Amino acid sequence: MTGFNYARQQNGAVLVVALIMLLLVTLMAVSGYKISQGNQMVIGNMEHRDQVISAATDGLEELLSSTLFVTNPGSMVLSPCGAANRRCYDINGDGVNDIEVSFAPPICQTVKPLRTSELDLPEQVSCVIQDSEYSMCAESVWELRATAVDNLTGARAEVRQGVALMVLLNDVDTACPN
Template sequence: MRVLSGYGRQTGATLVVGLIMLLLFTLMVSSTFVLSTTNLKAVGNMQSRDESIAAANMATNLVLSTPFTSSPSADQVEVDLNDDGVVDYIVDIAEPDCVQASLADATAPSSVTLPAMSNSTWNTVWEIRASVSDPLTGADTLVRSGVRVLLTKAEKDNVCP
């Protein structure tokens, strides 16, 4: 019987190389899966953060549309971002703080003097803090906004130190 000359040396080398290639392919697929899952979580967190900031800005705009300087107080605002009738976020608005008051210019930009422009008109700067807690992710977002409001001296003395 005739024996092939190189046949005895091929005792499982192809099997070992095939298993190594299969292991490398498995590692590559699993690392791709882990990276895609991580990226999906990062994008979801960024979307939740952006929605929280949008909810805080909507609540701040709602407070600014009211006469909040007459009697500043804390408030809680329910925000429905996607208009589906379900409250998406609850925003806690801290009591607005008057942080600065300065006398407004008494001279009108034109030659006409308006009744609202007098020596008793004050530029006041207010800080409004909105805190949003996301019930799904547990993330907290704090948004601070500043706004300038023109007040009379009596109004300024009532609410600004």
């Protein structure tokens, strides 16, 4: 009879152990879901960040393809949106501008007169001064900055790029006033 009483006392313990195991499995499932959800948010943020960096870089490449930033820094963008020196991109093709890229005024960093020995292209013949160490051309170094903002997510990135341009010494004051 004592064995029978002992078995009756154990009936509730099996239920408690099963409930604890069920609770642990549920906690593990919920934790796994939360971790995967957090990872998806991180990946989404990285994608939006990469998109705004790409848009800013594309805008800078567009500026570099023309020299409007030297000749007309107030209106450097060929097809601006909204305001001067602003370019908009529709990433998902829904007709709404997703990313706006604004360009800061270009900054002329340095101007260095070029030696005649540094000129080697046929187009640079006009810069050569016979029997002179220096030519009539100078190399100017510019800094261009673009700030891109995703209108939907608020992701923001600033990209800076430098570029060297050859200018005539006569044009140094207008091309690089700094």
